[in-house]
Amino acid sequence: MVEKNISQEVLEKIKGSKPKPKWEFLLKDYLIWFLGFISLALGALSFSTILYMFFHNDWDVYVHINNNIFTFIFLTLPYFWLIFLALFISVAQYNIRHTKEGYKFELHKIVIASIAISIILGSLLYNIGVGQAIDNVIATRVPFYHKFINQRRQIWLQTDKGLLAGVVVAQDGDNFIIKSIDGRDWLVLTENARMPFKPQDGEPVRCIGETLGDGIFGAKEILPMPNTPWMKAPPMFERKVKGIRIIR
Amino acid sequence: MAYLKNLENLSDEEIVKLTLANQENFSYLINRYEFKLSRYIKRISGLNNEDIEDLLQDIFIKAYQNLNNFDQKLKFSSWIYRIAHNEVISQWRKRKARPENVYWEVDNILDNIVADFDISREIDRNFLKKNLENILEQIDIKYREVLVLKFIEEKNYQEISDILKKPMGTVATLINRAKKQFKQKLQEANINL
Numbered sequence: 311m312v313e314k315n316i317s318q319e320v321l322e323k324i325k326g327s328k329p330k331p332k333w334e335f336l337l338k339d340y341l342i343w344f345l346g347f348i349s350l351a352l353g354a355l356s357f358s359t360i361l362y363m364f365f366h367n368d369w370d371v372y373v374h375i376n377n378n379i380f381t382f383i384f385l386t387l388p389y390f391w392l393i394f395l396a397l398f399i400s401v402a403q404y405n406i407r408h409t410k411e412g413y414k415f416e417l418h419k420i421v422i423a424s425i426a427i428s429i430i431l432g433s434l435l436y437n438i439g440v441g442q443a444i445d446n447v448i449a450t451r452v453p454f455y456h457k458f459i460n461q462r463r464q465i466w467l468q469t470d471k472g473l474l475a476g477v478v479v480a481q482d483g484d485n486f487i488i489k490s491i492d493g494r495d496w497l498v499l500t501e502n503a504r505m506p507f508k509p510q511d512g513e514p515v516r517c518i519g520e521t522l523g524d525g526i527f528g529a530k531e532i533l534p535m536p537n538t539p540w541m542k543a544p545p546m547f548e549r550k551v552k553g554i555r556i557i558r
Numbered sequence: 559m560a561y562l563k564n565l566e567n568l569s570d571e572e573i574v575k576l577t578l579a580n581q582e583n584f585s586y587l588i589n590r591y592e593f594k595l596s597r598y599i600k601r602i603s604g605l606n607n608e609d610i611e612d613l614l615q616d617i618f619i620k621a622y623q624n625l626n627n628f629d630q631k632l633k634f635s636s637w638i639y640r641i642a643h644n645e646v647i648s649q650w651r652k653r654k655a656r657p658e659n660v661y662w663e664v665d666n667i668l669d670n671i672v673a674d675f676d677i678s679r680e681i682d683r684n685f686l687k688k689n690l691e692n693i694l695e696q697i698d699i700k701y702r703e704v705l706v707l708k709f710i711e712e713k714n715y716q717e718i719s720d721i722l723k724k725p726m727g728t729v730a731t732l733i734n735r736a737k738k739q740f741k742q743k744l745q746e747a748n749i750n751l
Contacts, residue, residue, distance in 0.1 A: 314610060320618040324581060329625040355615040413723035490642060 339410060346405030350427050355444060356391045357432025362441030363388040363460060371533065374473065374518050375465055390459040402502045442454035444539075463491050466516060466535075474498075474517045474527050475535055478509045488515060496527050503529040514538045570634030578625060587634070588618050597640050601706045602699075603646045613649060617642050622631075636720035639684075639711075643703075643721055650740055693743045701736035 335482065367386050368375060376382040404426045406412050437442065449455050466475030474496060476488035484500050486509060498517055509515050510554070514535040522528045564574065565586055595617060597612050613614075621641050622743040628637055694702060707713045707721060719726045 316592050316614055316618065317585045318623070320588055321585055323615070323619055323624050324584070327623070330623055332626070335624075335627040414719065414725055416562055416725045416727055453715065512727040519566070 311401045342405050342409050346409070347401050349398045349402035349405060350398060350424060350431070353395050353402060353424070354435055355426035355440065356395040356398060356437035357428050358441035359444045360388050360391045360441075361394065361432065361436040362445055363391065366442075366536075368465070368516070371516065371518060373529070374531075386461055386465070389430065395428065402428075413504055434458045442501070454538035469496075469527065472518055472520045472530075474519075476517075477514050480510050481509075481511065488517070494525065495524055498532070500526075500528065501534060503527075503532050507532075507534055509534070527535045539543065574625060574628055576632060577622075584618075584622055587621075587638075591618075591635070591638055595638065598639065598706065598711060599642060601710060602643075602703050603649065605649070609649075613642075613645055617645050620645065625730055634719050636713075636717045639707075639713075639721040640723065650678075680744065688745050689744070693740065693747060696718060696743050697736065697739050701739055702730060704729065704732045705736050707739070716750075 314556060363386075372379060399421065403417070403420045406417070406420050406424070407417070414437040432441075445460065449460060452459075466473050469490075474488075474490060476490035476496060478486050479489050479495070479557040480487045482497075485502070486498055488496050488498055492494055499522070503517075503519065509532065515531045516535045517527060518531040518533075519527055519529040565576070565583065568576070568586075570587060570590065573583055573586050578585065587738065592614065596610050596614055599605060599613055603610075603613075603629070621638055624641075628634065641644065670719070694705070697705065704718060707718045713721065715729050717727050718724075718729045724732070
């Protein structure tokens with residue numbers, strides 16, 4: 311079947327050349343493993359942020375945001391982080407499959423293992439506060455974060471639906487003034503409000519009620535808004551809201 | 559002379575190590591696999607002899623260039639069959655065509671297939687012999703290749719897994735499906751007669 315002397319021809323062609331050095335292959339292997347580990351780590355970071363956003367959602371007042379719990383979940387799902395998680399898991403499984411012995415494992419087993427690692431590592435990271443740190447750091451540095459990624463900000467700017475959140479900047483008797491998430495000043499009337507705590511200056515709060523006029527909000531319920539360092543009060547020396555002059 | 563005789567008795571893996579020290583030793587590996595690989599390529603690719611020889615050269619050159627990447631946990635035969643498989647696939651891609659007329663040695667594979675497929679009672683052996691080539695050609699390429707490796711090259715599941723770089727479970731599934739498709743084509747041919 312084979313007429314030419316292949317052995318001789320091959321030896322002639324490879325004469326003077328050497329096999330590729332071992333380090334080239336080792337480097338490629340290590341690079342594939344490294345990218346796989348990085349992807350798993352990023353997947354875990356995404357998962358820790360998903361956990362943070364899930365547990366720090368407005369579950370206590372979801373009926374005010376949407377009557378239907380499923381619609382509320384649909385509205386507040388952290389899609390961006392879920393897409394990131396899926397992306398990093400895909401990259402991780404691709405890299406694991408392309409390691410030297412990766413082909414020996416069934417695809418679904420690699421995917422399940424990647425998801426399991428992301429979940430376990432992500433839960434540990436969440437427990438030490440990494441999820442919160444990521445959410446807060448990105449929220450303060452990425453301008454579009456709250457528009458597209460963490461919808462909480464948008465939800466609490468719906469004053470026409472009776473939802474307002476902001477940082478307490480001053481108090482006037484029972485009423486107080488807050489700087490809303492979009493930077494506007496609001497006088498919050500608390501006469502008819504259920505208020506299970508006493509808000510302090512600089513504290514983020516959620517107000518449920520109705521808009522009574524331009525910059526005036528009649529609260530029916532006032533709740534704390536913990537774990538939102540991105541809602542910091544700006545430095546203020548003097549402000550004037552609806553005729554009330556406040557000097558700090 | 560004694561050195562040469564000793565080399566012939568060495569395993570492939572040992573010759574690989576010696577080749578890394580002296581290029582000339584690679585000829586022993588070429589001589590061992592030249593015929594086996596050309597037969598394998600012909601069975602799965604349907605290429606003519608000239609193209610097979612060119613492809614064989616490419617395979618051996620590639621094997622030599624990547625000799626430092628040979629994993630001693632694998633059999634050398636699995637590793638070089640893998641290179642051959644990949645080269646055939648890349649040939650298909652270059653030509654943008656898959657094989658049509660492949661080469662089968664019907665007598666050699668008949669016994670293997672009859673024994674393993676449990677079809678001897680259902681189909682007349684002479685009929686099978688006459689139609690085997692035609693039936694094998696009708697089978698999908700992905701199934702045909704595992705049939706070649708299992709029943710003609712007589713590789714075990716582990717070796718097929720290493721050659722095709724697929725998990726053993728997937729190899730088993732492919733072989734089962736290949737058998738089913740083979741039986742189905744066989745029955746269709748029997749009915750159509």
